[in-house]
Amino acid sequence: MALAPDFDIFLMAPPGLEAALYDEVRQHRFKAARQVAGGVMVKGTWKDVWRANLVLRGCGHVLARIGSFRVMHLAQLDRLAREFAWGQVLRKDVPVRVEASCARSKIYHSGAVVQRIARAIAEEFGAAIDDDAGVIVKARIEDDLCTLSIDSSGASLHKRGHKEGVGKAPLRETLAALFLRQCGFTGEEPVVDPMCGSGTFVIEAAEIAASLDPGRTRAFAFEKLATFDAKLWAEMKARSRPRVPPVRFFGSDRDAGAIRMARQNAERAGVSAFTEFKQQSVSDLVPPQGPPGLVIVNPPYGTRIGDRKPLFALYGALGQVLKQRFSGWRVGLVTTDASLARATGLPFLPPQPPVLHGGLRVTLHRTSPLP
Missing domain, CATH: 3.30.2130.30 (VC0802-like)
Structure with a gap:
């Protein structure tokens, strides 16, 4: 047949x-x-x-x-x-x-x-x-x-082929890409992640802005099928037209090891020229020079890393910094707990439907541009 x-x-x-x-x-x-x-x-x-x-x-x-x-x-x-x-x-x-x-x-x-x-x-x-x-x-x-x-894929497509370093509770690249999409990100505005871990949101945003195909550096199961044509596949990959993004992408984290991993991951992904990673706490966060854009963050949930109770202060501090310093920026926040999201005091829009991630149900909370 x-x-x-x-x-x-x-x-x-x-x-x-x-x-x-x-x-x-x-x-x-x-x-x-x-x-x-x-x-x-x-x-x-x-x-x-x-x-x-x-x-x-x-x-x-x-x-x-x-x-x-x-x-x-x-x-x-x-x-x-x-x-x-x-x-x-x-x-x-x-x-x-x-x-x-x-x-x-x-x-x-x-x-x-x-x-x-x-x-x-x-x-x-x-x-x-x-x-x-x-x-x-x-x-x-x-x-x-x-x-x-x-x-036809083989290994899950979130495995882009260049992210070797991962921190605790990493967010899959496929989820990060779709959360960025739900936040309206198209590659034309800066992105800031103040709890960036191994850099997934920042690197994914930079790749989108640079028009880099996510599957450009990895192998696929379809290459071992009778239907595969290596010449046509090489021609297809060669049609890619990367560009230098008009903006830069920023990640920070208080963990020096996470920042080291994020920089190495960005280097392997080919986006180190337009990404910046800095070790700092949320209280030291300031917006980069240039136009406003998107702050997107996947903070600890409590159910994911350690005890939940101390997290209310962390979420509250994050919300204060964003309200005071990031006027004109939109915010996307991923968490399992609506009460933690509320602790930020940010004016969230109605939440997106919950998404399964690592056995947990996480929800993306978004704002319009902050006043």
């Missing part, structure tokens, strides 16, 4: 940020984009699969839908899996891992599904099955329809 010229491509969103990813997908002009549970569905070719991995900042994984069939029992699944044209997508010399899920179907045992499909790939096609393989075939049986997908 050959794939249609345009097939379904599922772009996985961080839970709760489907709408923000949909906005990014539409900006990049992917075809037939529609928001669905867990992400965004588009239509496209393998070149669109590659492009999604290369350019989308908020997407976690790109799944290429390679086929589907109705299935009522395991013997039928075994037969159809053996008849499937695996060679159109997989390579015999590249090991494969199979994952499965079942919902509202006569076949309900996901382990049995994995076993049948893996055996079909090994025995009929000849590829090795390896639980640690980077190429993953995903089978989802829902309402007795088996949908087969390839995870």
Whole structure:
């Protein structure tokens, strides 16, 4: 069964940020984009699969839908899996891992599904099955329809390929990118993060402003598929047109180790020329020279690092500094606790829906330009 010229491509969103990813997908002009549970569905070719991995900042994984069939029992699944044209997508010399899920179907045992499909790939096609393989075939049986997908990304797309140093409770780059988007950041204004940790918000903002593709320095699972064309992929990456941003991006933290990591991460990302990181406390924070922009911060939550009670004073101090010194700036603050956000005294707009992050539900609180 050959794939249609345009097939379904599922772009996985961080839970709760489907709408923000949909906005990014539409900006990049992917075809037939529609928001669905867990992400965004588009239509496209393998070149669109590659492009999604290369350019989308908020997407976690790109799944290429390679086929589907109705299935009522395991013997039928075994037969159809053996008849499937695996060679159109997989390579015999590249090991494969199979994952499965079942919902509202006569076949309900996901382990049995994995076993049948893996055996079909090994025995009929000849590829090795390896639980640690980077190429993953995903089978989802829902309402007795088996949908087969390839995870074209491999490692999660928040792993940009240049951030080696991380501090406590790091924010994923995909979340940072979508929070910046929800704050209205487009790359034309300065960004300040007064509790920057390893620099995720600052580096992500600088990359956006510099038009640097998030996937430019890493490898992907699709490079090990039969559908991959190295020459076309090299041409696609070469079309990137980075620029020198019109503004700079600033991070500070009281932890000297975090600042050291942030500078090293910025150097590896290629944005050190227009980022600045400084060791200082919140009380010493002042706005940089130039136009106002966005202050975005992911402070400690209490549930995340240590005890929660002392944090009210920290949030209060942050709010005082921003109200007194950052007139005209917008603020984005990420926290698990609305009472901590209120402790800042900042005039927040109605909050965004909560987002799952590391087992916690975090919420982005935003302001209009401060008076």
